[in-house]
Amino acid sequence: MQLTIKTQILFQLLSIYAATLGFLRKTKVRSQIDASALFLPPSDPGSIGDEAMLAASMEHLAAQGIQRIGIITLQPTARWENLKLVTDTINIKGFFTRGSWWERFRLVEKISRYEHFYCLGADVMDGFYSDNVTLLRLNLVALAAKTGADATILGFSFNHQPTDAAVQSFSQLPASVRLCCRDPISYQRIKQCLQRPVELVADLAFMLQPAEDSDLTVRVSKWVRAQKAQGRIVLGVNANALHLTKVTRLKRDEFIQFYANAFINLCSRNQKISLLMIPHDFRGDDSDVSIAQAILEAMPSAIKPYCMQVPTPCSAAEIKSICADLDLVLTGRMHLAIACLGQGIPVGGVTYQGKFEGLFRHFELPGMTIDPEKAFQPGVLTDFLIDLIAKREDIHQQIQSHLANVKVLSVSNFERKPKNALAG
Template sequence: MKLRRIPKRVQKELRGLVDRVGHTRRRFGALVEASVGSPGASHHVLVAPPGAGNIGDQAMVEAFVAAADKPVTIITRTDNDFRLPVDLADQATIQALPNLFYGQGSAHERDVRALGRVLTGAATVSIIGADIMDGVYTLRPSIRRATLAASAARRGFDTTVIGFSWNGAAPRPAWDALRAAGQAGARLLLRDPESARRVREAGIVGVVETADIVFTDDRLASALPDVAASLPRPYALVNASGLIARTVDQVPEYALLIEELRSRGLHVVLLPHVIRATADDLSACRGVAASVGGAGVTLIEEMLAPSVIRTLADAATVTITGRMHLAVMSLSRGVPAVTVATQGKVEGLMRLFDWPQLCVAPRRGMGEEMVAVVRSILDSDDSRARVERGLVRARGAARANIERIGAGASG
């Protein structure tokens, strides 16, 4: 019986069973290893995260390409997931393989063979792990990413899973796939101390404790778009996450925060960080803007480039965000970033900065906690110096993400 004739709920259960018993990992690994040739020195291969409206994903890809000493082939799901800026466009090409991690049947096998052709002759193979390796969001693509790392390493490629987080509640098949990657010789770069501890304590080898790759990229925008070019100073960057909005009514919490910021003489810049249907920050930010009124508030309604975000952060007094990569880009400019923490990845990040109070749990009443932390930041003469001390540690740790691809190693 063809799988497409089975009801969708039953299909999902069958796929889950296939994943749990290890068939997905074994089948995908065999297909990859049968399709790929030998390593070489002509190019780097980067397996990108989903992108498609996520500034954090865009920032990770750009950081990799900016550091590379050879042409980069970027594996994506669609041709439109990423748009490289002018200064990086000549250094990389995009190869869309829509069925590689998410597909099935003959279309999936066709994309695996295409991947094999891309890998053949590569100097390195890198997979951006971010928060999609542990299977908490979607299991099968996570298993396939880790299995790709294992297969490439077994075929002799210099293979790295770049700075990723690991949830303690990860499903067992994701643990098994990651363990196989480490045993095969892939380097597993966990991007925060807590994630590294979890994976090490599970007995998985190949672990390197690092920091997010975005800490390696300091490129600023040469010019700002009109909406950001004439912001009143001083200002605070504020992000409301569409993901958190699914479970928490953030509007009254952010209204309390914005009242505090405005009372301190800070203009508020509402800044979406992910703009896509599945978890839309723009809708969340619009809801906050409608609640607090327009006085002293600017709502950004477009997806800005990472270099623009860094430039805006550079002039900010403080950042409050529900998205980790806005925190990373703010911290990388020496700006304290209060972050609504999900999945444990933010707690680990703030341990690098020895400032756990910068994490706020997403819950009813979190507005009062955000206000308290912002007050402590604004009332302290040591806030920026404290961030700078942590930034030295973060930058040093983050270099592990790029030391195998050339230019970053000697920079």
């Protein structure tokens, strides 16, 4: 994607204005900036994974003395219900495409009022979903850095085929912008693309504190423990429509029935299996909630008494707490895998975008993922689960042996290293 001439000119003018604000900040002509941070999320509300990263980051910064926390949204009505530390919301809908020039310059001035600017990179920095989304975010990071804010792209992954526009935009970022890759594979990929320092971190959500005492958590955990008291193995399951785009031969009904058949086969091979469906994204008609409900409806009556779905709405912290009681989880959402790993719980991933492999590399855990094209073949997903169930105690021990170090890497998203300590 190429920016229009008009947009390029606009960005150049905004850059000059941002640099002027940066000069005034540096020379202390402007009033002193307070302890503050502004966040640019990966998307608007609806993703438990995005909420986990944001909540963990804000809690960490508040504990470090950050007094004012702002968040940027793409929709005027967007509200992050579970982010209690947000003091200011800035809407940027149509920043480069509509609105008056005054509004755009006003936005840059608002950004300049913050000490820190944090872009949550997640999986939207390589152009995979949209060059427009990636370039807008990188342009905002560049503008923030030029205003003198301490700008960082927090814990992001980078797939094996980044777009040319994304790579070019990364290469044009100001040298002061920190790049924090959240897994070893992404770290190597972006080092090959860019000639600039990159830091290896772990995902922000590893810092999230579980909500152990909420009514929802207590209710679900009570059911899980009752199942385990009967000698049953409780398997957490997240299925989502992302894989419908990867496995084009399956229609929605076929996709639902395939999951149901895999669990029916699993229960026939191990009659002590109980299922907890765990939605992790509430957006769209084919949300995780509707997918989970459809799978449970397709289960035979003999199995349904041993099935439950996590009620919604729920928070990321509640999901993380619930995961601690499970024996094993199968997920198509990476941040549910992180919630499990953060609690020492074995988890298998149905992959997408090449993200899971890098996550498990932190724990030196091979064989924990399955490609959707392979998973949705008769018997394969069931065999995958049977193998993980048999190995779950060894997997648990391996997770525990690496978890402390991974949590340190998660915190390092917010620790600016000396220039001579950075890898490039």
